Amino acid sequence: MTSPAEHIDPALRVEALASLLAERGLIDEATIENFVKTYEQSVGPMNGAKVVAKAWTDPEYRARLLADGTGAIAELGFKGPQGEHIVALENTPTTHHVVVCTLCSCYPWPVLGLPPSWYKDPAYRSRMVREPRRVLREFGLDLDDSVEIAVHDSSSEVRYMVLPERPAGTEDATEEELAALVTRDAMVGVANVAAP
């Protein structure tokens, strides 16, 4: 089966679809705009960074996060679509976790926002599974051979986020200062958190 108009400008295809759906009362403009605005402006990796900083400074929260990611994340008010089953993976000096979605780019929206383009790219999705050490090196993360790399494939059942290692020299940093160090890439597992 071919698309009605695969060769036509996608902007026109979206407008054709949206206008018909709106005329039939199936969706409304305000709702569309609201979702877009929310994910462009309000939901993003700063949410995940707060989760990580809290886990670094509050051992009980860290334990709850690792036992029940969705629940611990909801404690901070972060919930919503694609956040139903979030599992936090704890990096250690001997194990480094990295996340991929080989099929369709599942991603924990409430804590990380929408995925960056490289996460959705066919090359990332296929190569991270086959040769993670090499792909991580291309991201600038050169892990020692003694560090085991665990690649996790997100799905509709489970969406992963990485709890990175707290960088050395941040013992006196506040939770807020720590959150400012945490990057999206670190929570996907393609980077570590650098000391300030």
Place this chain on the structure above:
Amino acid sequence: MTSQAGRPAPAGAGGLGDRGGHADATYLLDSAGPAAPPRDNGELVFAAPWESRAFGVALALHDAGRIDWEDFRQSLIAEIRDWEAAHPSGEGWNYYERWLRALERVVSGKGLVGTEDLRARLAVLVSRPAGHDHGGAGNDQPHEHHAHH
């Protein structure tokens, strides 16, 4: 720094790295640190207005209970799989084009908008004079209901 707008190089070309950079104008414009996040790490969430529209339409349909998210996801998986099978080099990849096609399939599969209705509306939009603004959020079609519905 590589261009943040460009897609990563195809598999094997070694192009996945060097994209956490903060040197692009968007990042500088929008802030420092975790306060500006969907755009943090130097990358816009959507590369074009139509991508955000396609995203918003899918979420709005789900929110209104018109589509099942897992149906949509399976449609998206199939679209991505078929595209990758037909384009082994990865050249021309655009995630939201797959998203839009998956959405079109689910919407017609559910009978919300038939393929023929979509074709007819597209023909109208395509025939609009050059320079007509079709990039924004506006729905400038007349709002009457179609006679055949």
